[in-house]
Amino acid sequence: MPQLSRRAFAGALPLGLIGGSLLGGGLLGDSAARAATQEAAKAPVAVNPFAQIRIGRFTVTALTDGYADMPYDYFPGRSAPEVERAASAQFTARPSGVRFLFNQYLVEDGERRILIDAGAAGSIGQTGQLPQALAALGLKPDKIDAVIVTHMHQDHMGGLVLGGKNNYPEADLYIDRRDVTHWTDPAKRNGAPDYLQTSFRMAEEVVRLYPRLQAIDGEREIMRGVSIVDLTGHTPGHIGVRVEDGGKSMIMVSDMIFPVVHPAATDVFFLFEQDRAAAKAMRDRFFPRAASEGALIAATHMPFPGLGRVVADHGEMRWQVADWALQD
Ligand SMILES: [Zn+2]
Secondary structure, X not given: OHHHHHHHHHOOOOHHHHHHHHHHHHOOXXXXXXXXXXXXXXXXXXXXXXXXXXXXXXEEEEEEEEEEEEOHHHOOOOOHHHHHHHHHHOOOOEOOEEEEEEEEEEEEOOOOEEEEOOOOOOOOOXXXXXXXXXXXXXXXXXXXXXXXXXXXXXXXXXXXXXXXXXXXXXXXXXXXXXXXXXXXXXHHHHOOOHHHHHHHHHHHHHHHHOOOEEEEXXXXXXXXXXXXXXXXXXXXXXXXXXXXXXXXXXXXXXOOOOOOOOOOOOXXXXXXXXXXXXXXXXXXXXXXXXXXXXXXXXXXXOOOOOEEEEEEEOOEEEEEEOOOOOOO
């Protein structure tokens, strides 16, 4: 009978509490289990998650720098209650907003290691985990041969600089020239709102500390099978990275797609997007194409590991998480 009542009780609880309840009945006394559960709830998450997929000869490893919750009123094009309702419908509503992950992707072929984006490095929310994530793979920053920064927002380039120093001393750095020009222009900086000032300051620092910065003009191959895709809109020089080999491919689209609001609509934006018409045009172009091609997508802010596809479902676009584990 106690077993039955516990089950009935557990049915109404969040999953995390069900685990605690079963543990209490099995291995530990009730009070010890409660204490352990309370301790675990207080401790920071200690595990650096990573996910690996194979794209032909490449191994692509998803790593994360952490997360931040974006207030519901950071999505122009929809009201805060509308965004919150959409999050609730997806069971992802949090009191403080929409949870953004900060995912980076390490691309390796046994000869070169390319890192796509460098994370927010503590400049937003609970971030700054990328160095530990690389360390968990046995990698120090000086083992990275190249970094591609998809655009010069602080959450994508923050980790390039650590303690006022170049954090990837052996890396070539690739950034689209339109972003380098925009984010180092004093006139643009003077006219920009407060929430973009950190990105302007970081951009100046990155250009100064990375003499091996190569400004990219248009779509091109960085190495065999790794190429730049023009996704201008979110910022003037917003780019994606296509990884392709052996008949397989993946495209890292950075801030093309945000959780909760995309890809269902293209007339909803993130606060940091200053040119909304360009951002909408980019998504209007990309989402249907990605859906018809079934492109495997990696996206910075989607739930870890940020791998999925845009699918057209009875005329509605939705995000379909990719089945990435234990695949060949
Ligand atoms: Zn971003």
